[in-house]
Structures are given as C-alpha cells and as structure tokens.
Amino acid sequence: MQVLIVLLPLLGALLAMxxxxxxARTAEIVTTGLxxxxALLAWWTFFAVGFGDSERTIRLFTWIAxxxxxxxxxVRVDALSATMMxxxxxxxxxxxxxxxxYMSEDPSRxxxxxxxxxxxxxxxxxxTADNLLQLFFGWEGVGLASYLLIGxxxxxxxxxxxxxKAFVMNRVGDVGLALGIMACFLVFRSVEFDVILETVRAGGLVQPYGAAAPIALPDLQIQFLDRTYAAVxxxxxxxxxxxxxxxxxxLLHTWxxxxxxxxxxxxxxxxxxxxxxAGVFLVCxxxxxxxxAPGASALITVIGATTAIYAATVGLVQPDIKRVIAYSTASQLGYMFFAAGVGGYGAAMFHLTTHAFFKALLFLGAGAxxxxxxxEQDMxxxxxxxxxxxITFLMMLLGTLAITGVGIPMVTLFGAPFGFAGFVSKDMIIESAFAASEAGQSFAIYAFVIGLLAATLTAFYSWRLIFLTFGxxxxxxxxVRRHPHGVPSTMIVAMLPLAVGAVLAGMLFYKPFVGDGAAGFWEQAIHVPGAHAGEQHGLEAEAHAEPVPHGEESLAEAAREADHGDAILGEAEAAADHGGHHFPAWVLWAPFIAMVLGTIAAWFQYSRGDDPLRPGLIGEGGMLYGFLRNRWYIDDLYRNAFLKPARLIGRFLWKxxxxxxxxRFGPNGLSALTGASARGAVRGQSGYVFHYAFVMLIGVTILLLIILL
Structure with missing residues (x-):
C-alpha cells in the first residue's frame, strides 16, 4: 500500500498528457483523483505507523550494486517519512x-x-528513501519539476x-550534498541510513577507504586543505x-x-x-x-536564525502579495532549522507540519x-x-492568526497549549532555544533572541498584508472594479481543509510530536535526547537531557553538563508549568508579547486613518527602506561579485x-588558407596553351637535371 502512495502520482503524470x-478536464480529474x-493512503499509514505498527522498509529491487x-x-516507512507523506x-x-x-483558462492545463x-x-x-542515493534522485527530481513549474x-x-535562477542556485547547494554523500560512503562504506545512523548511535568503529585499521568514529579526522576536521x-x-x-x-535564498x-x-x-x-527533512x-556534531549544529543554528530575521525584515516592505508570503516562508524555514540546530528535531518537524497548513492556505488565498x-499582485x-x-478574507484571516501565533500562554486544552497552529509549534521552537541556551549550547541565545524579534516582524508584515488587501x-x-473575476468553487473548497489545519493542527499534533508521547511516536526516526528518562518529556527532554560526548569530551564533562541541566530544570519547575514543559513564566509570555507588539504596530500604521499607504516608520526613500527593499543588497552583491565578472570573462574568452x-588560427584560418590556395591555383589556370607548354618544359628540364645529377 505504501508503494502505491509513491507510484499513484507518477501514474497521473504519465497519463495527463x-x-x-x-x-483537458479528463486529465485534471484523473491526476487529482490519483x-x-x-493522500488517503498516506493518512492511514501515518496513524498506523505513528500510533501502532513499527517502522519497516519495503525493498523493491536492487538499484545499484x-x-x-x-x-x-x-520505500522506508517510519514516523518521519509518514509525517512527510x-x-x-x-x-x-x-x-x-x-x-x-485557477488554471481553467490556460490552454496548457x-x-x-x-x-x-x-x-x-x-x-x-x-x-521515503532508504539511502542517500535514492534521496538524491528525489532531490534532483523536485529540482527538475520546480524548474518546469516556475517556468x-x-x-x-x-x-x-x-x-x-532557481535551478542554478539549487545546483550550487547540491554540490555540497553530493560531496556529503561521497564523504558518508568514504567513512561508513555505505549510503544506507540504517548503517550510517546505527554506527553513529553506537559510536562504533569505522574503517574508511585507505585506513589501515578501524578507527573510533569520534576520533576520525578528515583533512581538508591544510587543516583536519572531525569526520562527522x-x-x-x-x-x-x-x-x-x-x-x-x-546566502542561498535568492531564488x-x-x-x-x-x-x-x-x-x-x-x-x-x-x-x-526537504532540507529540514534531511537534517532531521x-x-x-x-x-x-556540535560544530555543524551550531552552523545550522546561526544560518537558521539569520534567515529568520533576514526574510522577516525584507518582507516588511514588499508590495507584491506573493513575495510577502514567500519571504515569510523563508523566515519560517529559518525557525525550523535553528530548532534542529539546538537539538529540537521534534519541534522542527512539528512546525514543518503546522506551517504546511497555514502557509498553503495563505498562498491559495492570495491566489484567489x-x-x-x-x-494584479501589487497590494x-x-x-x-x-x-x-x-470567504477568502475569512480563510486568510485564519491563516494570519496561525502564522502570527495567536493563543493563550500557560493555558492548555486536552494537555496541549491552547492556540492556533503556529502559536503552539513556534512557541515550542523558541522555548527549546531558551532551554538550550540555559544548558550552554552554542548560539542558542542568539536563536532565542532572533526568534522573538522575528515573531514581532512576522506579526507586522502579516497584518500589513491583511490591512492593505482587505481593509x-x-x-x-x-x-477591475466593474468586472472582477469570480472565484471558482473548487478554489474555495480546497482552502477549507487547510483552514481547519491552521486552527487545530498545533493542538492535535502536540503530544505525539513534542509532548509526552514524542519518544514513542518517533522511536528511531529522529534523535530524541533523553527519551529514556521517564520524568522528562518532549522538548524539555530535548533541551535538558544528558548530552552525547563529542570528540575528546570526557565522561566527567558530560556528567557535569547533565548536572547543570538538572539544576536548570529545578529552577524552571519552580517558575512555571506549561503543558508538561517547565520554563520561567516570562519565556512563555515573550512570544505572545512579541506578536501583540507587531500586531499593534501594523494596525497603527495601516488600519488607522483613510490612507493606509501613508509614510510610516519605514518610509519610502529612506536609507532603511532602500536597504530592505533591495533585500540587503545581497542580489546586487552576487551580481557584482559573480555575474558581471563571469560575463566579462566570458566575453573576453569569446572575443x-x-x-x-x-x-582565427583554427577552422577559420585553415578555411582562409584553403581558399587562398584555391584562388592561387585558379589564377594559374589561364587557359592559354603556351602557358601550359612553358610549365611542361620547366618540368621536363627539372626532371632531366635530377637524372643527370
């Protein structure tokens, strides 16, 4: 059955044309129905695997040997793949x-x-890939499909x-992925997830190609240029x-x-x-x-948090309704990555799932x-x-309430925080960053502060979109006012399930993803630190569990960090209890306050008065506005650093x-030489008999001289 989940869309793609x-209507109905x-089979699999059957792998055939x-x-079937399905x-x-x-008038449906x-x-x-090569196949497949759909x-x-641009920028990143797959094969002699991850969990011995004897994985070093780094x-x-x-x-976001x-x-x-x-899925x-790999995790934390604030600031001044939502996507992906960077892999997948509902709802509402x-796309x-x-206004309003994180802190319903989907999942990420910072994890405090600031900006640009579009x-x-296009019923119907998810997904998925059922739900699908500790649950366990020693870190150091985590837990338990998670009360209220501040600022700027386009804190023509409107000038930097020099070099090599x-000296030179020779030969063919007789006489004379000499 799980195989059908993968193959049914392929069948639709083959039958559509x-x-x-x-x-065209037949193609639409068949592909949509498949x-x-x-989707129905995927939901059945999700409940069967996540809350019943154990994970399994369906091997179809040997691809490469x-x-x-x-x-x-x-087809790998576990809680992580079932969630993504x-x-x-x-x-x-x-x-x-x-x-x-939406596409009813397009001739190429x-x-x-x-x-x-x-x-x-x-x-x-x-x-559903069971190994890195199959994952790479799907990775490149979505790259190809995105190229076809964007264009x-x-x-x-x-x-x-x-x-x-999307195709090329993704190829830049894919170089790193391909090298990472090669490095995995070099170190583990396998590209299968089970072999790689079981070796990592056990901290066992590996024997890379070229090594004379097995080496403990934490001690394995790889030389790059003039330095050596830990293999992991x-x-x-x-x-x-x-x-x-x-x-x-x-830095790789511009597409x-x-x-x-x-x-x-x-x-x-x-x-x-x-x-x-897909990137969040790969990290998880x-x-x-x-x-x-604390160094790699720290890099993920920094890049994720920086992306969250970068995209949020640029989204403040975009006039295009779709670009505002696009930058919002990049910002929310930044949240997911820094959650994974601080060890909150369950929180990252939780926000990935809830984000799918309210972000798809916002895009489809914008499309309506x-x-x-x-x-017209200019707000x-x-x-x-x-x-x-x-109806569209109501749908987008629900999506906005979800993405801005509207909810009531420290209030639970059926054991889950009470609020819209984004409130529950985004707060889990911010809280996990705080807990990781208290445990001394690198750059976690940076992620926590940026997460709060980005939450304020998210509320501002989200309500700005609502006020400019509907107010x-x-x-x-x-x-346009005389003859607006009616919105087909299929577009409205498609938004309704997403609206339900935007409201309820956070509360429904809270317990299995990050609550007290997380260890049982995820099993071996993702890393859940401290899942063995019965008194710790969900993100609390992720933040304060005993860390795995890295490299040459001693057991004594690990024990001291664990004691530090227990001390933090004791202090936090005295402060507040939030759905099984123990944090100071101000940490639980901080995201809510950030959301309120952003909402009030947007209302003050775009809802008060008769002219919502009047200059505000970021007025057109100012230095800050130009900086944000030009997207931190990163595109200009790439244009000047890479595009223009490449064009100059290309033109020089061309000319x-x-x-x-x-x-000149190759095909054209040979052609010119041949032509000149032919023209010379033509000039020698005068047509006069005495010329030919004279040439023959010279030839005979030379021949006689050679014979006599």
Whole structure:
C-alpha cells in the first residue's frame, strides 16, 4: 500500500498528457483523483505507523550494486517519512483541486497537471528513501519539476529567468550534498541510513577507504586543505549546504522570491509546504549524526536564525502579495532549522507540519485575490476586498492568526497549549532555544533572541498584508472594479481543509510530536535526547537531557553538563508549568508579547486613518527602506561579485580566445588558407596553351637535371 502512495502520482503524470489530447478536464480529474487517493493512503499509514505498527522498509529491487556501493530502490516507512507523506500528499491534492479553477483558462492545463503530479512523485521518492542515493534522485527530481513549474508560463521572460535562477542556485547547494554523500560512503562504506545512523548511535568503529585499521568514529579526522576536521562535522556541514540550497537559507535564498513568477498553485505546492522543507527533512533524518556534531549544529543554528530575521525584515516592505508570503516562508524555514540546530528535531518537524497548513492556505488565498483582481499582485492596488471576498478574507484571516501565533500562554486544552497552529509549534521552537541556551549550547541565545524579534516582524508584515488587501477602500482600477473575476468553487473548497489545519493542527499534533508521547511516536526516526528518562518529556527532554560526548569530551564533562541541566530544570519547575514543559513564566509570555507588539504596530500604521499607504516608520526613500527593499543588497552583491565578472570573462574568452585565437588560427584560418590556395591555383589556370607548354618544359628540364645529377 505504501508503494502505491509513491507510484499513484507518477501514474497521473504519465497519463495527463495522453488524456489531455482528448479533454483537458479528463486529465485534471484523473491526476487529482490519483493524488487524493494517495493522500488517503498516506493518512492511514501515518496513524498506523505513528500510533501502532513499527517502522519497516519495503525493498523493491536492487538499484545499484558496484563493489561496496549498494543502493536498493525501497520505500522506508517510519514516523518521519509518514509525517512527510501526509504533508506532501495533502497539500498536493488540495493544490490539484484548486488548480482546476485557477488554471481553467490556460490552454496548457494537461501539461501543468502532469508537472504537478511529477513533482509530487519526486518529493515522495525523496521522503521515503532508504539511502542517500535514492534521496538524491528525489532531490534532483523536485529540482527538475520546480524548474518546469516556475517556468510554466514560458512566454514570460521573467518566468524563464526565475526558473533558471532557481535551478542554478539549487545546483550550487547540491554540490555540497553530493560531496556529503561521497564523504558518508568514504567513512561508513555505505549510503544506507540504517548503517550510517546505527554506527553513529553506537559510536562504533569505522574503517574508511585507505585506513589501515578501524578507527573510533569520534576520533576520525578528515583533512581538508591544510587543516583536519572531525569526520562527522565535515559530513554534517556538507549535507547542510545541500539543505541550504533546497530550503532557501541565507546566502542561498535568492531564488525563492523570484520563483513567485510561476502560477500561484505552484507557489503553494513547492515554495510553501513541500520542496523547501526537504532540507529540514534531511537534517532531521540525519539527526543522530548532528547530535554528535556540535560544530555543524551550531552552523545550522546561526544560518537558521539569520534567515529568520533576514526574510522577516525584507518582507516588511514588499508590495507584491506573493513575495510577502514567500519571504515569510523563508523566515519560517529559518525557525525550523535553528530548532534542529539546538537539538529540537521534534519541534522542527512539528512546525514543518503546522506551517504546511497555514502557509498553503495563505498562498491559495492570495491566489484567489489575484484571480479576482485580474492577476494584479501589487497590494497598493487592492484594498476593500473584505466585502467583495468574505470567504477568502475569512480563510486568510485564519491563516494570519496561525502564522502570527495567536493563543493563550500557560493555558492548555486536552494537555496541549491552547492556540492556533503556529502559536503552539513556534512557541515550542523558541522555548527549546531558551532551554538550550540555559544548558550552554552554542548560539542558542542568539536563536532565542532572533526568534522573538522575528515573531514581532512576522506579526507586522502579516497584518500589513491583511490591512492593505482587505481593509480600507478598494483601490483597484476602474475596469477591475466593474468586472472582477469570480472565484471558482473548487478554489474555495480546497482552502477549507487547510483552514481547519491552521486552527487545530498545533493542538492535535502536540503530544505525539513534542509532548509526552514524542519518544514513542518517533522511536528511531529522529534523535530524541533523553527519551529514556521517564520524568522528562518532549522538548524539555530535548533541551535538558544528558548530552552525547563529542570528540575528546570526557565522561566527567558530560556528567557535569547533565548536572547543570538538572539544576536548570529545578529552577524552571519552580517558575512555571506549561503543558508538561517547565520554563520561567516570562519565556512563555515573550512570544505572545512579541506578536501583540507587531500586531499593534501594523494596525497603527495601516488600519488607522483613510490612507493606509501613508509614510510610516519605514518610509519610502529612506536609507532603511532602500536597504530592505533591495533585500540587503545581497542580489546586487552576487551580481557584482559573480555575474558581471563571469560575463566579462566570458566575453573576453569569446572575443579574444574563441574568435581571435581559436577560430582565427583554427577552422577559420585553415578555411582562409584553403581558399587562398584555391584562388592561387585558379589564377594559374589561364587557359592559354603556351602557358601550359612553358610549365611542361620547366618540368621536363627539372626532371632531366635530377637524372643527370
């Protein structure tokens, strides 16, 4: 059955174009129906594996067998892959349904639905992989599908440029991933997750290629340039570089906002809930390795927190409704990564799951607004749509309440914190960062402070979007106000399940993901520190459990850190009890206060008065506005540091190297020499008999001289 979950979308992708020749509607119905069936099977698998059956691997056939390198084509079924399967198939099925209405006027609908299903298949291959090579196949598959979907409207040069940019930027990150896979094979002589992770958990012996004898994994060093590094650190950093590219983390993020050139359903599917979460999935899948690689984990923490604040600041001034949500995606991915960096892998997966609901809801709601407004995406030409689109307004309002983290701190319902999905999951991340900082983990305090600041900015730009789009007067051109596009019912129906998830997903998934059922739910799927300690639960265990000694760290040092964690627990228990997690009361209230401050600032700027576009704290024309509007000038930096020099070098090699040297003395030179020789020979053929007789006489004379001499 789990095999069908993966193969049904592939079947839809193969059938879409042939069926579309007869009727585009047939292609839409078949592909959508197959993905919905896959989603139903995925949910059944999720409950069966997460709350009943143990994990298993379905091996289909041997894919590669060359020497020691063996890779099976398999479907790995555990709590982590089952979670990703419900995220991918649920969002994909609803996006398929939504696209029936959104793309109703496009003549290439069968091709579009084929690409959607192909992307879904590739993503499912990625999350059910049993080894790094199969994961890499799915990894590159979603890269290809994203290229096709972003550039779907290939008649637009901006869409073509965006698809190429996404493809190239992802290839940069994929170099790191490929090197990380090679390093894993070098060290562990295998690319299978079970072999790698069991060796890491046991801290056992490994014998890399070229080593004379087995070496304890914590002691293994790899030389790079003129320095040596711990093998687990090198592997962790390389794999994370791949995750940075796919998940649009700081410095490899520039492709994500430009990818909004694709149709809005593409944005919802690829850039909100599935493709960009592949990096988070990879880090969580390799969580046992990162648990013994503090340097790599610290890098993840720094990059994740920096991405969270970078994307949040840039989102403050974007006029394009889809770009605001795109930067919001990058910011929320930053939360997930720094959660994993501080050891909160369950919290990272928790936020990944809840984020899929409310972010897909926001994208689909934005798509409805764009469809209604004749494909206008600039919020400055919207406004007043609350009366025109009441259902869409309600959907986006619920999504905004979820992403901003609206809830009541220190209040529980059925053992879970009471609030919208984002409130529960994002607060778990911030609390895990605080607990890790108290335990002395590197850069955790940076992540905690940035997490609170980003929460304030998230509330500001999210409510800014609502106020500019739905509040005030309708600022659209006259022709749009006279003849708005109606929103098809399929688009509205597709948003309803996402709205339910945005409200309830946090409370429903709290216990198994990060609560007292986390150890039993995840089992060996992800690293849950301290899961053996009966008195510790969820994130509290993740933050304060006995750390695994790294490298040359002694058992005494590990014991002292454990004692330090117990002391922190005692202090925290005296302060507050939050759904089984013990933190000071101010830590529990801090995210809520940050959200309130951001909301009030947005209301003061964009909801008061008749002109929501009046200058505010970040006025147009100012230095800060220019810095943020130009995205910290990182794109300009890349343009000046890489693009322009590459063009200059390319032009020099073209003009001076190719044309002036290779062509001149190569094919063009030989051609010119042959032509000149031919022209000379032609001049020698005068047609006069006495010329030919004279030449013959000279030839005979030379021949006689040679004979006589």
């Amino acid at each position: 042939p069926l579309g020749r007869g009727s 993905v919905f069936l896959a 060359v020497g020691d390198l063996t890779a099976d084509w398999a 419900i995220v991918v198939t649920t969002v994909s099925s609803l996006v398929h349904l939504y696209s029936i209405g 069968p091709r579009f639905f084929a690409y959607l299903s192909l992307f879904t298949f590739a993503m499912l291959m990625l999350v 779907f409207w290939h008649h637009k040069s901006s869409a073509n440029d965006a698809s190429i 650190e090198i592997i962790g950093v390389l794999l994370f570089i791949g995750a940075m590219g796919k998940s649009a983390q700081f 994500l906002p430009d990818a909004m050139e694709g149709p809005t359903p593409v944005s919802a599917l690829i850039h909100a809930a599935t493709m960009v979460t 899948r390799m969580s046992d390795l990162y648990a013994v 607004v764009i469809h209604f407004s004749h494909h 400055r030409f919207m406004g007043g749509l609350r009366q025109q689109m009441p 005030g007067k309708w600022r659209a051109p006259e022709e 001076r190297g190719d044309e002036a040297t290779i062509d």
